[in-house]
Amino acid sequence: MYKKFFVLGFVLLQFTFSLITANGNDKQVLISERIYLNTDRKIYVAGENLLFNLYLLDINSNSLANYPSIGYIVVRNKNGDVFGKSQVKIINGKAAGAIHLSDTLQSGYYHVVAYTNFMRNGSPDIFFKSEILIANRFDKDFFGLVSGQNSDSTSSLHATATVSPDIKKINIITDKAAYSKREKASLKINITSPGIKLLDFSVSIVEKNLMEETFAAKASLPKGRDSKGVFFDVSERNENPIHMAEDKYAEIIGRLTDKNSGDPVGYQVLYLSSPDTINNFKYTVTNSRGYFRFPLSDYYNGKDVFIKVKQRDGESLDPKMEIDSKFKVEGSFTFDPLPIDSSVISYLKNSQNIVRIQKSFALIQSAFKPQQMTSSVPLLFRVPDFTVAPADFVELKDFVEIAREILPSVKIRKRDDVYYAEILDWQKRMFMAPKPLIFFDGVLIDDISQIIPYGTKDIKKVDVISSKWIVDHQVLEGVLSVNSHNNLWKNVTLNNNNLRIKAEDYYELPNLFQPNYSIVDVKSREPDFRQLLYWNPNGKASPGNAATFEFFTSDYATSYLIKVTGISDKGEIVEGYSEIEVKDKL
């Protein structure tokens, strides 16, 4: 009897405990994403392009992520200041890109940091980081980089430059060990490590130097499950918004507060629009803590985006909107700078001269072309109830005349020097409240007064939705969309209910100067002192299917390091190295 009561009591206790813990107070989610990034080189001269490829790993499955995502890469100095950034689309766990290193960068060590939006929920410790050295093209000495090590340290560096046991090697075969200038070379990459079924990798052929060799030995695997910062709190206790995994859309997160009191403004409606010849519209509502988020499809890439606070009737909110920056990395990183010896200094000085020559022959592309991506427009409507082209009628001097003469469902009134627009609801046969949504060249403006001065000469088209227009649970008192001939939205000054931001864009890889000397042309007369002979971020190999690449050597006779770095199907880093020589005369 007592045993029965004991068992019953135990179960009751367990049940009660479960209820207490299961009401949202204790929910932890594992951040299973890790990034591994590889750069073409470790030493750059300011003004060059940093080329990279990255892999997004799912540590649960130990393989490349099988969902799309967006990678964020920043180049920052010791103080955490960002001097270069890029965002890339990650498809099948892979992406490649480039960052232009501004000519004005100071000589020093920099960090390349890579992460996804979802990883930002954890500590920056789980972000990928690697160090690079950048030399300013105009520095004459590099005393600031020398960290007091003497040249004896070079031998110890070579001794420690052994490959980590985690890193497996692959077989790299070139058709020759030494080449003459501008000679065609080929290399083949075979998988020799057992158990690898597929290898995705990048190939970089770069002038050999101590830093390349030493960094290679220090490559590390992404942090595992038991590293700190890999879980984050999704319970109600966590007041910060969760950063979503951006598989389908990128997201903008922001916070709305009252500028005067600093208090968060909850349950406020916000609209988002962007300049375009087509109407586009999104809305959201802030949560109780004032946070809001908008999805951004590729439609918005590189565009100006306007976020507007919809003031409630009788409200006089003085809003302040702060947008979360994805390229802001909190905290500083500890640097582990490698000692620089005379060979590295000599390499830097030589590189400065080479980059100077390349710049004068415009061989380095500094402005990248935006990627063209197709995406559907987030339409508010596709076919308006009425559409009018003022040019089809006699010339009308301003929008009041346009509305009066050729827009039957729109009425413009003036009260106390302020204009109001009302749209007829054809369903109810009466004019709606004087606060329709008004777009000017795709941008939501504050009121009709801002476009009154524009007449037939300025306005190309007017579209009207002549009824209450419902978007989910938002009821709009009609829609008026006006398009101008010459992007006149730029002349409109929006009030402080609006915030203008620029959506980031995706860029194509810059044209790499990788000449083909089998064709004799004008280019073949230009000097070619490339230190980076070859870069390919999209290598693929499997057992029995070697990958082959061809390239031409440059006029720069020196030793070159062939670096092959990638990820196997099991999520392991795979690396291989080889060397070739380019000689003046064979």
Added chain:
Amino acid sequence: MKDTAKLKLKTSYKTMKTLNIYIFSILVFLSLAANAQDEIHLRTSEIFDAPLIGRNYLPPSVGKGSPYLYDNFLNGYVVFITGDTVRNKLFKYDCLKNDFIWMADGKSMIALDHNLIKSFTLFPREGGERIFEKTTLKLPFIADSLFRYLEVLAKGEIDLYSFHKVEVEAEATTGLSGGLYQLNAYSAKNLYFIQLEDLSVRQVRFSKRSIYEAYPEYKEKIRKIMRANHSGGIRNEYQLTQLVKLINENWKD
């Protein structure tokens, strides 16, 4: 007396034991259920839905019959021209006005903007699904050139569609107070159409002949498939659908 009391005690112990087992099981089950985490959405594809856009829906006046495919709102999903899909909402289809209606907030009815819709699917209570596509196919014997939603019954070499036509007639009727007033009478009539490849649409009826004579150039092929597969007569929509599916499956043979 003592035996009776003993017996009663034994019985009550047994009952108590059974009761304890039941209570134990229920509590374990409830504790597991309570311990289960709420589903957490951590991807932008899971938290951002395309908006449902349209106007207030004005229902036709009440009358005999119904203008709707189903009088009740049903679970379903809608696919927009952008490719976005919105699921797990309540919808209804007004065959008379050709409006696809969403029940918002449990009381407001919104006629979704058909210019943004590509197709929709309803899940009837009896099971299965009914798929409608927005199309501007030129239907024979139908004079207008408006878009319409056609129910997709079969897809393949031959597509089979059903057009849910509702006709309304005003009937005079006498009210309780003896006054005469007008009442609408809605009568539903399904029309069936097939389209072979990119050829023009043809109307069909519940007969095999109407199918194989729809496209004279394919008449023999269709007849051959019907004969080879011993297809029976057609008396209803289900049999018509099955026949077209059979033709599609055997088309390449």
